[in-house]
Amino acid sequence: MKQHSFIRKAICATTALLIILTAFTTVRMESQARALARTHQATAQDILDELNDIREDYGCADLAMSDELTRCAAIRSTEISTYFSHTRPDGSQWYTINASLQYGENLLKTQINHEADDIVQMWMDSPSHKDLIVDGYYRTVGIARYHYGETDYWVLEFGYR
Secondary structure (H helix, E strand, C coil): CHHHHHHHHHHHHHHHHHHHHHHHHHHHHHHHHHHHHHHHHHHHHHHHHHHHHHHHHCCCCCCEECHHHHHHHHHHHHHHCCCCCCECCCCCEHHHHCCCCCCEEEEEEEECCCCHHHHHHHHHCCHHHHHHHCCCCCCEEEEEEEEECCEEEEEEEEECC
16 A cells, blocks of 8 residues: 555656646746747847848938838748748739738748848848849838748838838
8 A cells, every 4th residue: 555655646746847847848938939039029120220221322211110011021931931932822922911012022041040131141142132122112121030940031021101
């Protein structure tokens, strides 16, 4: 009988320890997610600053961050993680999220932890992406990143208003 009592106590103690470890891991993961979200916001602002520095060099007005275009960019960033194309996974065109706002799109797939200037330089190294960045008619931009595994999927959505 004493052996069964010992086994029950050991099982209870092990279960309690597993519950504590699970709670600790959950809190730690939530804390890391909050830190990553804060980092992402700062990185998006850094990218906007980099874009505007380049636009200034080309005699273009600064881009303003657009909440609506950022929502479009966020949708596209998740879509390109499964189907990296200017065509959406359902076969429709990239601008169909909001055709009244979206007039240009830059996509980028990178390994994680690039600095903002590196990300913008990758776009600038591509003539078609550079053309959108230095297009003086654009006034607004949405910037989004979707992180999956060891990859970041970046999207710029450009607008005229």
